[in-house]
Amino acid sequence: xxxxxxxxxxxxxxxxxxxxxxxxxxxxxxxxxxxxxxxxxxxxxxxxxxxxxxxxxxxxxxxxxxxxxxxxxxxxxxxxxxxxxxxxxxxxxxxxxxxxxxxxxxxxxxxxxxxxxxxxxxxxxxxxxxxxxxxxxxxxxxxxxxxxxxxxxxxxxxxxxxxxxxxxxxxxxxxxxxxxxxxxxxxxxxxxxxxxxxxxxxxxxxxxxxxxxxxxxxxxxxxxxxxxxxxxxxxxxxxxxxxxxxxxxxxxxxxxxxxxxxxxxxxxxxxxxxxxxxxxxxxxxxxxxxxxxxxxxxxxxxxxxxxxxxxxxxxxxxxxxxxxxxx
Amino acid sequence: xxxxxxxxxxxxxxxxxxxxxxxxxxxxxxxxxxxxxxxxxxxxxxxxxxxxxxxxxxxxxxxxxxxxxxxxxxxxxxxxxxxxxxxxxxxxxxxxxxxxxxxxxxxxxxxxxxxxxxxxxxxxxxxxxxxxxxxxxxxxxxxxxxxxxxxxxxxxxxxxxxxxxxxxxxxxxxxxxxxxxxxxxxxxxxxxxxxxxxxxxxxxxxxxxxxxxxxxxxxxxxxxxxxxxxxxxxxxxxxxxxxxxxxxxxxxxxxxxxxxxxxxxxxxxxxxxxxxxxx
Numbered sequence: 001x002x003x004x005x006x007x008x009x010x011x012x013x014x015x016x017x018x019x020x021x022x023x024x025x026x027x028x029x030x031x032x033x034x035x036x037x038x039x040x041x042x043x044x045x046x047x048x049x050x051x052x053x054x055x056x057x058x059x060x061x062x063x064x065x066x067x068x069x070x071x072x073x074x075x076x077x078x079x080x081x082x083x084x085x086x087x088x089x090x091x092x093x094x095x096x097x098x099x100x101x102x103x104x105x106x107x108x109x110x111x112x113x114x115x116x117x118x119x120x121x122x123x124x125x126x127x128x129x130x131x132x133x134x135x136x137x138x139x140x141x142x143x144x145x146x147x148x149x150x151x152x153x154x155x156x157x158x159x160x161x162x163x164x165x166x167x168x169x170x171x172x173x174x175x176x177x178x179x180x181x182x183x184x185x186x187x188x189x190x191x192x193x194x195x196x197x198x199x200x201x202x203x204x205x206x207x208x209x210x211x212x213x214x215x216x217x218x219x220x221x222x223x224x225x226x227x228x229x230x231x232x233x234x235x236x237x238x239x240x241x242x243x244x245x246x247x248x249x250x251x252x253x254x255x256x257x258x259x260x261x262x263x264x265x266x267x268x269x270x271x272x273x274x275x276x277x278x279x280x281x282x283x284x285x286x287x288x289x290x291x292x293x294x295x296x297x298x299x300x301x302x303x304x305x306x307x308x309x310x311x312x313x314x315x316x317x318x319x320x321x322x323x324x325x326x327x
Numbered sequence: 328x329x330x331x332x333x334x335x336x337x338x339x340x341x342x343x344x345x346x347x348x349x350x351x352x353x354x355x356x357x358x359x360x361x362x363x364x365x366x367x368x369x370x371x372x373x374x375x376x377x378x379x380x381x382x383x384x385x386x387x388x389x390x391x392x393x394x395x396x397x398x399x400x401x402x403x404x405x406x407x408x409x410x411x412x413x414x415x416x417x418x419x420x421x422x423x424x425x426x427x428x429x430x431x432x433x434x435x436x437x438x439x440x441x442x443x444x445x446x447x448x449x450x451x452x453x454x455x456x457x458x459x460x461x462x463x464x465x466x467x468x469x470x471x472x473x474x475x476x477x478x479x480x481x482x483x484x485x486x487x488x489x490x491x492x493x494x495x496x497x498x499x500x501x502x503x504x505x506x507x508x509x510x511x512x513x514x515x516x517x518x519x520x521x522x523x524x525x526x527x528x529x530x531x532x533x534x535x536x537x538x539x540x541x542x543x544x545x546x547x548x549x550x551x552x553x554x555x556x557x558x559x560x561x562x563x564x565x566x567x568x569x570x571x572x573x574x575x576x577x578x579x580x581x582x583x584x585x586x587x588x589x590x591x592x593x594x595x596x597x598x599x600x601x602x603x604x605x606x
Contacts, residue, residue: 034459147583151542152575264450298455
């Protein structure tokens with residue numbers, strides 16, 4: 001790696017850290033902006049009557065100290081991923097989140113891959129049958145999925161595939177009460193994963209399908225494609241080797257934007273399918289008015305997005321070396 | 328008007344416009360014409376649709392009229408969608424205009440600020456804001472506006488960046504016009520069409536966002552909304568699927584009609600550009 005590349009990655013790291021710092025400060029002021037005593041806000045409704053606990057919180061966050069000191073304590077704690085305790089669950093917030101992290105990473109990661117694969121495939125098919133029936137079917141389907149609320153789609157999918165057809169489980173991540181191991185366990189989780197991952201990814205499947213279609217049609221009119229056809233190349237090879245490769249560029253740029261959407265959408269999908277991830281944790285925190293936990297989940301999910309953006313930036317750098325390093 | 332002419336020729340956009348027009352009528356006059364509170368118990372619970380002509384869409388888990396809920400929900404969905412978009416425009420347009428017009432460090436600072444908002448997972452931010460400030464129609468509208476302005480700022484910045492070196496702007500500068508005047512009277516009117524397109528798509532996403540928030544229980548407890556209706560029917564999905572199905576169709580139809588209209592506007596206003604919601 002050249003010095004330039006390292007500087008670029010270093011710059012991105014600094015940028016990510018600044019974003020997290022700003023979110024930490026934002027969280028701090030949010031607690032103070034909320035109506036009522038900050039200690040009570042942090043404790044949530046259940047803990048607000050326990051004076052000993054409130055005092056404990058005041059000590060921990062330095063709430064009796066001047067504001068700038070409070071800010072310092074809060075931000076420096078957060079930067080070390082110390083987010084205090086969740087009163088309701090009697091556990092450190094960070095541990096609660098980390099316990100749920102693998103489930104969310106599995107769900108969002110699968111949804112991400114599924115949406116790219118399905119979306120690009122649908123876009124390629126629509127472009128190949130431009131102005132024919134398959135093109136219309138895919139375009140209309142993409143329009144509809146683009147407009148439907150994610151949580152509703154998830155509910156309808158579970159109604160159809162779990163309740164009516166009884167093909168797929170609609171609840172949780174593993175079958176309850178069965179001590180499965182090895183392959184059986186993996187297939188069990190995979191079966192539970194299909195509905196949540198597909199519905200979570202469906203919005204972006206629609207976005208990718210539409211983008212790929214437009215960009216395939218545009219690229220196929222360019223001169224180098226005509227040349228390839230004129231020299232007698234097989235049409236299928238022209239599509240895969242010439243058109244698709246170039247048409248994918250705008251799709252790749254969009255992939256970075258998807259991280260935040262997926263993490264946000266996970267709150268809804270995990271709520272509908274009782275998927276034990278951080279989205280579900282956020283819903284539980286909401287339900288129990290456990291604001292410290294809520295803000296913790298918010299901070300960590302932002303950190304996930306920053307991390308994901310960093311990874312995609314580095315991947316672009318490898319895939320497309322033309323990217324401006326100075327930027 | 329050219330816009331209306333080319334919009335009229337676009338059949339799909341006109342369908343979207345027609346549905347939307349109908350929805351606006353329902354939202355404004357519906358609650359007066361269709362008598363009935365969406366909160367009152369009027370019949371036995373779980374009355375299926377098309378059974379009782381007095382309650383054509385049946386009743387929910389507490390015996391409340393589903394049709395009344397739909398009509399009242401149309402009002403809140405459209406209202407929150409429109410107002411939050413208006414606020415997002417009021418934040419995004421000045422930020423983008425200043426960044427694009429002045430460039431340099433102003434641009435740098437404003438765009439770094441915008442980038443932070445774009446990085447944060449927007450739905451999670453909206454959830455946190457509404458939860459901490461208590462769910463009311465004001466906090467919901469505000470939260471949606473706060474998470475939706477960054478695309479506006481980026482779009483307006485791009486427009487100003489490309490328009491600021493146009494001859495008519497330079498002429499205005501030589502004329503001694505103030506920066507304020509140039510921004511408001513020379514450049515802004517010329518960058519309105521992409522803003523209008525983006526705004527129509529933003530109303531659609533705001534409606535989706537509002538319904539998602541109330542689905543999670545973050546709706547205004549005083550106001551009946553489509554998302555709330557689906558959330559309340561979530562636990563009885565197996566027994567009474569229509570209770571979640573009907574409001575979901577209402578949301579999808581509203582959002583779809585806005586998207587169709589937005590795309591039609593896009594084709595009418597910028598014939599060369601292809602639609603892209605993300606910017």
